[in-house]
Amino acid sequence: MTAVRTPPVAPRLRRDRRRWAWGLGGVAVLGWSLAGAGLFSGPVVNPAGVRQFGRFASAALSPAHDAEFLGVLAEATLVTVAYAALGAALAVALGAIGAVGLARTTWGRRRAGWTVSRSLLAVPRGLHEAVWGLLLLNVLGLDPWVGVLAIGIPYGAVTAKVFADLLDEVPRGGYEALLAAGAGRGSAALYGLLPSAAGGLLSYSFYRLECAVRSAVVLGLIGAGGLGYQLALSFASLRWEQVWAAVYALAALCMLADLGGRAVRRRVAAPRPAGGQAPTRDPLLTGAVVGSLALMAWSWWFLALTPATLTAGRTLDQLGYVLRAAWPPAADGDLLAAVAVAAVDTVQMSVIAIALATASALGVSGLAARRPGAGPGRWALGAGIRFALLLLRAVPPPVWALVLLFVLLPGVLPGALALGVYTLGVLGRLVAEATEEVDPRPRASLRVAGASRLGGWLYGVLPALSGPVLALALYRWEVAIRDTVLVGLLGAGGIGVLLSGRIAAFDWAAVTTVLATIVLLSLAVDLLSERTRTALR
Template identity: 45%
Template sequence: MTRGSTVTELSLSRPSARPIRRPSPWNGRNGVLAVALLLVGWSLVRAGLLEGELVNAGGWVLALRFGRAALQPDLTPDLLSLTLHSTLITLAYAVCGTALSLAIGVVGGILSSEVWWQTVRASQGEGGLVAGGAPWLVVRSLLSVPRAIHEAIWGLIFINIFGLDPVSGILALGIPFGAITAKVFSEILDETPRGALQALRAGGAPPLAAFFYSLIPQAFADLLSYTFYRFECAIRSATILGLIGAGGLGYQILLSLQSLRYEQMWTFLYALILLCGLTDLWSARLRWRLSLSRPLAVCKVTDGEATAGPNDRLFRSSLWLALGLTLFSFWFIGARWELLWAPRSGQLFREMVATMFPPRLELAFWRELTVSAVDTLAMSILASAVAGVGGMLLAFPAAGAAWLGGGAEDAVGWMVRPVAWFTRGLLLLTRSIAEPIWALLAMFVLFPGLLPGAVGLGLYNLGILGRLNAEVVENLDERPTRAIQAQGASRLQAFLYAVWPRALPRFVGYALYRWEVCIRATVVVGLVGAGGLGRLLQEQLVRFDYHSVSATLLVFFLLTGLVDLGSAWARRLLR
């Protein structure tokens, strides 16, 4: 070997002398954090945190009285009878609304899914009617309009057309929930593996038959899971409709609150919490029995017990229960469906549409709309911050010992379980009580404005985010935590390096999703005096000022779109 070759080999094998550069702190994730902190600070200033008095000192007496009443609910026979009747009304509205939304969601979900139109194109050939187009985008765009309007606003609109008839409440729940269900169903179908569909097509099965016999059975468990979630949402929304005259638990809670009869109010609240809790248990039990990670057609036996399949006893019992509950609810609610085609209803609808266009265009009015829109945005940011941070903190105690690592359940389970059950009960309480009721309670000690609305939205979404985040923690793979503990790391170190980094992205993703929901729900707390676009919209509907209503809805659509774009931008940078 020559001297030159030796030098060359040595130079090639020498490691690079360039220092390793640390990543710049100015990255996308830190940028999102900085923007979030700036928005929260701006929202606090907008809510008047630095101006004047926010707390009503005299309201603490009422707040303490309300808290003591929780230990002394009114259990007299007459009130219990009224509670049972009101609970049945709320349940009937929720069941009827869910049934209508499910009918809309199934049809709309199939028609707005890309895989359906690809299958239709295959059945017609490349020269078919839908070849070369994107009809699912058209259907999704049409469904985005009813989805953007909150069910409470739909309720006020239908009350002006059909009056205080149960048909107004059922339509107010069914139409927006149906549009939301259709969107989610279409996404589930599009994300379902298509191997079985392609196999059936390769075997000569007709395209549409292959679609229904391959994708639907695979996606059934996910579709069923979301249907239960939508039913839980319908129960809470039926309570909101009670605040605007639909009756049920929401109406009774509002009357008790206005008359300061807190013992009676807690009786109705406990009934609502029990109803939501039973629905949660039924949903969790059925989803576990159906083994969501497996196709419905597969029936696996574990420990001698079937855990999936349409022949499962719980599954069949649930189907019969759902059918009986639906028939009973439609009979019990007594909606006058003839109002849908009554001449007077059609006349009122045409008059309302005619008076909505053109929207009101005065410059002073649009200035007022802009101020209200800014207030609505600030309210949603504060609510999302409260719910996001609180949901992260409560997720771990609600998850029990799932995040403590191997062996923790045996060692400290006797301490963790009571904390987990207490935290889950607290989260159930916060998400069982609707946003406007929380806002009304916040007005005990806070002056009307953005802050009580943000508190009401934040507490309600805290219960939802806490539950979702707890499920994230429970579903984390335990092997990284066990591995780092096997190397001698403490539980705190294992949490900081193996649990928190994996859970945080999901936490942030859920928080951003709930921000999109909060911006729509600000309308509801505005109806009870919390400010923003909701307060303006209520005043306009009461005055039958539909020119102003159309302008306000237009601003609300624009604001919702802005928040959706901002949320999508943040999620993209955080990936």
């Protein structure tokens, strides 16, 4: 008797309630943030500033180009480059030293020590480099060390964490062999792990140099000198043609850093010779390393750094005074209430910024992505959008906030939109690169079946982008929560306004309370972001 085969039944699709809950929760938080920004409760537009905004926009076509100002701009650019080079070098050095103590491999099964060592990074990582700059200005005064240390300390903490993760990913054969031979864990990590991770470490080091250029500009806005300082002076005097000249100089500097860093990362990621051939020295990587070392030496000479400044009697006295005045933290009711209100404004600002940047980045990613074989018109359009994104991320968020305050009333919204515009410049580039890596066959199949260009992108590209875009957006949210402090330092709302006022009043006990709140807020966003990625994965 022949058994009757039952035709296979497709499994019943079920909705993942957890994902729906997280998604609806995100929409609710966005609505709460928009309401908190005053979008639904009253006027937010300042009609009186429209004319000034028009003058600012029209000056983009006629930037300052007189010889005297261009000379000032060139010197400011050199200061910015020097800060970025030495700040990145210090960050890499601190990262290399700290990575050995942070890697899970070197701790083995001692999870408590590994957890404590990672937790110690919360303070330097949680404070924006502009905050470090303000604090260091009160200790060192107007010294070039302020710019270098303000970049090197927070970037060093981030670099140590990334380097440690890279060390944990490499094969452990050499490390374990050295341990068996009697070497200590530090020496075994230095000689058994670092050589294997050298490519990734070099790639990330050059990425940090790119980021340091933008941070050096930001530090100029708080008085550390360089392009950011010149930009702030021109803005304060309403010299829009000078502002745009500085913006274009910033864009050119960022473009050079992006192109150089991308070339190094691509060369590091290129496949090695097969067939047992011995690897040859790469001229590009060798030149990049030698050039970086030469740039560091020149930067040290150009800034005239003196290590004795860090141990001078005045510096130590001022540091001791600040530390004594900062402890214990202030805990009066009025301050805590103000901190709570400012923290809520900060969260709302960051949520609006990320929502705006993510939606806009998705909208332009298809056009900004490079497509092989594209015609001249399509290539020109993509190049124009990529240049516009470069301009958006070249201009620091506080400058965008000051511009938006021409047409918007003061509050959370101008700061949120300023952060959104800046973050769009970053996310737009990253999402465009993710779009370039998506498998083109589903979209091509839909186009052959008669789908429109928009339909092919919506159903053939967007589903594949959802995971990477979500990860990038959540990562940028972690960064944005720190950048809100920077926007607030210049008066655009959030907890940075409170911090700036307390520093100006030399109320160091209150400064400690505000700084602790910023660190805790950053940690909370980091944990929530990680939980969200896990839930939606």
